[in-house]
Amino acid sequence: QSVLTQPPSVSAAPGLKVTISCSGGPSDVGNNFVSWYQQFPGTAPKLLIYDTIKRSSGIPDRFSGSKSGTSATLAITGLQTGDEADYYCASWDTSLNTEKFGGGTKLTVL
């Protein structure tokens, strides 16, 4: 299973900002767009960010995406307890002709 690299967990206090990194290579993140998904326990993932920086419909502007080289970042500002979830990045791999997901990051809002 090919995966992009994410930190297993991140945490921050309510109201603060947290960033989640997603590291890949030149054939995936480095050359293609990135998407981000939010998943609560027992539910299907939900699209947050697509085309690296665009928010999906209904997603507040507290969520933002960016990319530099072969690494992408999801930033969440004004953290709320309701943001506690698992977050996954994804990108197409041009060399393997396959979609790759990150291993997932568990966000804890202290």
Next chain:
Amino acid sequence: QVQLQQWGAGLLKPAETLSLTCAVQGDSLTDYYWAWIRQPPGKGLEWIGEVFYRGGTNYSPSLQSRFTISIDTSKNQFSLKSTSVTAADTAVYYCARGQYTFRSGSTTYYFDYWGPGVLVTVS
């Protein structure tokens, strides 16, 4: 509002066949890619493959030999099959709508609608 509804057998014995179907409501299958993604218990997401509305398919290289995705536009459904499952195939299986575009030398591919998932246990 697009909704994906999925069903299939949830408990299989090793070497049996996995068969799941996903029905799309609120939109046609036209112009989209339709994907299957799985998630083993407590683990991350894994893309299995996709089918285009015209019938072309693409699979993860690591899973290609064992899975088959098909589409039935007359029923607005698509399906996933795998023969000879093992315990390693135990996972929640999701169907999803894929948006795929190639522009300026880069690919964007993301999943904007997901089914609720079906837990398939091989034991």
